[in-house]
Amino acid sequence: MIADAFSPRSLAPAGAVRVQWLGTAGFAVEHAGTVVLVDPYVTRASLRRCLLDRLVPDAAAIARHAPRADAIIAGHTHFDHALDIPEIALRTGATVFGSRSAAALCRAAGVPAARVRDVERAPGGEPVVAEVGPFELRFLPSAHSRLLLGRVPFPGDITDCDEIPLRAERYRCGAVFAVDIRVAGRHIVHLGSAELVEAGLDRKEPDLLLLCVAGWTASQGFPERVARAVSPRAVLFSHWDNFFLPMDRPAIALPAMQGERLAERLGRASRDVRMGVLPLLGEVWI
Template identity: 30%
Template sequence: MSEGFSRRGLFGAGAAAATILAGVPAASASAAPRGTSQMTLRWWGNNGWEIRVGTKTILIDPWLTRFKTGTYTPAGADPRTPLSVNKELIDGYLDRGFLHADHILVTHGHYDHLTDVPYLAQRTGATVIGTETHLSLMAALGAPEDQLAIASGGEDLTFDGYSIRILRSLHSAVGARAQVPFPGSRPLSRRDRPRVISDLLEGGTLAYCVTGGGASVVNFGGSNYVESELAGLRPDVVLLPVGGAKVTQYVPRLLRTLGNPRMVAATHWDDFDLPLGQAQDPNGGLEVLRKVVAAASPGSEFVVLDHLGSFVP
């Protein structure tokens, strides 16, 4: 893809903001909901989530580096933007015990989901799950290959204290032609190193249902899904990206299929050209999502966190 792509109108925005003082996670702006489970969910910005169940931690799409690409400018993201990993920033959280991982789950291969994962895998020893393309990209970026576990969707896996159900899913449909940015795939045998953001291909999209500690949560890395994959799922929480304007009845159909979960937490709503700690909604999509959820599932609690805010389902 030789031209920039824009997510204006896809990933929305509003007026939420946060600060992180002295590298310590900030509390959310309003009182975070607290349920009765033994699961804690923390938002690391974009679609980055930390799920803690007892002593176990599962990360989804962790991207702390958040380098500038021009994503929310009229021209859209520059596909020639060099990839970079802020190891000092990541090490600061790891070394102070704010970040850990037993599993890292990758929803798709784009830069704002995958770039930091190889380094986090090196530092934490976590098992990383993704498609063949995702694993090919991560191996080429230095992820330890013996920690990479391939998935295609449909797997239902049990570990010590939690389970992970892997779901076939779809990426957001962008623009007038409802296209996927940076589409494509690559075989696991390729080892040429990705250099710029357009080298990180979507490579198939997965969603995940994580269950443990008396609660379950479903995460989507883009504002789309395969409805048939969700049949029978009744999660306590759905982590729901803003957008989805091209998807027929995106929010009502999804929430109805999932049995109107107790909690709907907004994800992938912030301007990720800004650093961690500056959770700003660039286009008003967060408030749009809030209103659509309220209309479609009035019994669901709508949760919005600042960066590194957390809640208990």
């Protein structure tokens, strides 16, 4: 994928915020005992299951790899971002933040309505802001890469999911968010798809950008647009791994990720930006 790898505490030797990669676009961000999960997907169903069967969260994998959460964020609702969210919420008591599609999934799974928050804003309205313990979360409008023959895979909203479990194609994209996370004086931005809406980001200059790789070549000028709109100090690449393999296997890059090319272009467009990847369940501190 990309030669450089972050080592634990490599971004800040005395860092107060722990960032762990859960595979795909999933991360756990922790400070002072509060845990925020973003797009946690640890079931990692096989390709055969995704093509032929209804998808069921892997309870054992969730208990092992996502045992704690105070908040869970769905950046969008494709299965490789949202499948595990209702189950994690039921097990941990966390509040879920996401689109109307995410809310529909959670309601169908039995997550109490009081613990589900729709963060889609009205057209022209201000982004939704939420506080969870020491965290401030801001949900910014974003977009999904048109990686499937110039189209967004499984577009549209999830409006009817009474008969869960669902097949993979029933996990419609829904609204897409970039997530701005502030905690302990640190600033993290999560882009869970390789596309963006520049106006909402407005050169946030975060300490760490969690950047999706999958489908980036379908988004014109993506590295340069990220550099202009976000201007991060460090970038941790995600969603480059083969998420059809289980969590106990090392991360392997999916074909055609072109990670080295992405890093080269982003490096040229940015100034002194650090870039790297983590192994599955690896962590950095900031």
